[in-house]
Amino acid sequence: MRKWKTGDHVVVATAYVDDQDHDTHRDGMLGAGQKAWGFETNFGGLAHYAIVRASQLMPKPRLLTWEEAAVNPLCAGTAYRMLVSDRGAQMKQGDVVLIWGATGGLGSYAVQLVRNGGGVPVAVVSSRQKADLLRSLGCEVVINRSEIDGGDTTLLQRPEGWKKLGAAVRDAVGEDPHIVFEHVGEKTFGASVFLARRGGTVVTCGSSTGYQHTYDNRYLWMRLKRIIGSHGANLHEQWEVNRLFSMGRLLPALSKTYTLDDVSTAARSVQTNQHIGKVGVLCLAPSPGLGVTDPQARARVGEDRLRTFQS
Ligand SMILES: NC(=O)c1ccc[n+]([C@@H]2O[C@H](COP(=O)([O-])OP(=O)(O)OC[C@H]3O[C@@H](n4cnc5c(N)ncnc54)[C@H](OP(=O)(O)O)[C@@H]3O)[C@@H](O)[C@H]2O)c1
Structure with a gap:
């Protein structure tokens, strides 16, 4: 030493x-x-x-x-590499970034990093209490996923759920996300690939709900999106x-x-x-x-x- x-x-x-x-x-x-x-x-x-x-x-x-x-x-290190590093999504000013689990370990830092870098965080959480915390951090767009799925916990794994969430994002921001911040895995990955805009990026570092991700590849290749695997920092x-x-x-x-x-x-x-x-x-x-x-x-x-x- x-x-x-x-x-x-x-x-x-x-x-x-x-x-x-x-x-x-x-x-x-x-x-x-x-x-x-x-x-x-x-x-x-x-x-x-x-x-x-x-x-x-x-x-x-x-x-x-x-x-x-x-x-x-x-x-914080993992979220930084995923979003900011040239080995990750290289977020730039004005980028719309959808963040799953936005008050979880990764999400809490991701929201702050996106705001610091001039991006627009779209925070997804599962309760009003979590939504309130994010607003106190200055995060303007917060989506409560339990209001989207209305108690149907598989809705976000199906195209109708992806479209419902996509419509909520467009309502709130007027655009689709440049970047989707993924770590939830099996239950959200199909939605993430769908939700990223044409040419957008899904960056993933985990699979809390299951490792076998299913997504409709047409949304990836026809719309020229990319998936980046990221780990730590x-x-x-x-x-x-x-x-x-x-x-x-x-x-x-x-x-x-x-x-x-x-x-x-x-x-x-x-x-x-x-x-x-x-x-x-x-x-x-x-x-x-x-x-x-x-x-x-x-x-x-x-x-x-x-x-x-x-x-
Ligand atoms: N590769 C790496 O370097 C690295 C580093 C850190 C963490 N990880 C991995 O990343 C994952 C997340 O870590 P973390 O520390 O952020 O965990 P965490 O604090 O438990 O947060 C995860 C968040 O995911 C959300 N979530 C849970 N089930 C969901 C579902 N069905 N649909 C949508 N969102 C759901 C929850 O938010 P809501 O209920 O509010 O939606 C929760 O706050 C873990 O699998 C962890 O092992 C990887």
Whole structure:
């Protein structure tokens, strides 16, 4: 370790790479030995102490508490690569971006990144409470998918459901999406391919509802759309996102904090889709709210804004 010393406050990038693999030097995510730290290696990411590689370390944003800082890297980095990176959808000003699960882990950052970059987020969620949170973040177009499907949970897997959602997007924005931000998978992928505009992009990093995606290929090839697979973020992309948190230009999506003893309750809330944004788990920190080393920067951004997801 050359760039860090004992006692430095750090956050951990989740890409665990092999620096002796030549492809790593093209893009950290392309090396054959790349692993998701805490998922594919290291026996999980929640413990009092953990071993990481020096190539995973980034300075902890000084205006954030430990738990606010810890929850961000995985989902914010992944959303950044999907939307902003030249390896992702390369969103530009004015792009309309449909975001599934817009108050989930990925979605909470995606909405903010799209707004920051001058795009128009079209946020899809499943409840009024989530819709209200998004409006408080400045997201003007929010679609409640339960109002679209009216209780028929397979509607969005059929063309009539795709058209109904497409009509709602056109009503609200007047245009079809340039980019669809996908991670839900089997239950939404057909809709995503349909909804992207001619020449548009579906960018995907996951399949929460099932890996076997079905879509009507006519909408893809005849309308010249493309699908981009994306995974995590390389250290440069992750570093760029970390800067945004340090500058107060991205807000942490932490909604609730648990103790390490209560980690099963935290995980269950995510599994059952009861959570908002990210849930935090205190490992070494004795209580929430500690770790801020730049209170002036925190005051500049505003305590209320930084706690947007905690209200
Ligand atoms: N490849 C990578 O690097 C990477 C990184 C992070 C995450 N992921 C993957 O991406 C997925 C999402 O992660 P996350 O952290 O954002 O999860 P999350 O916090 O659970 O959010 C997922 C969101 O999906 C929405 N959703 C659930 N069922 C749905 C359905 N049937 N139709 C439409 N929307 C539905 C929910 O929103 P509503 O109920 O409000 O619609 C929920 O908020 C997971 O599969 C995860 O493993 C991949």
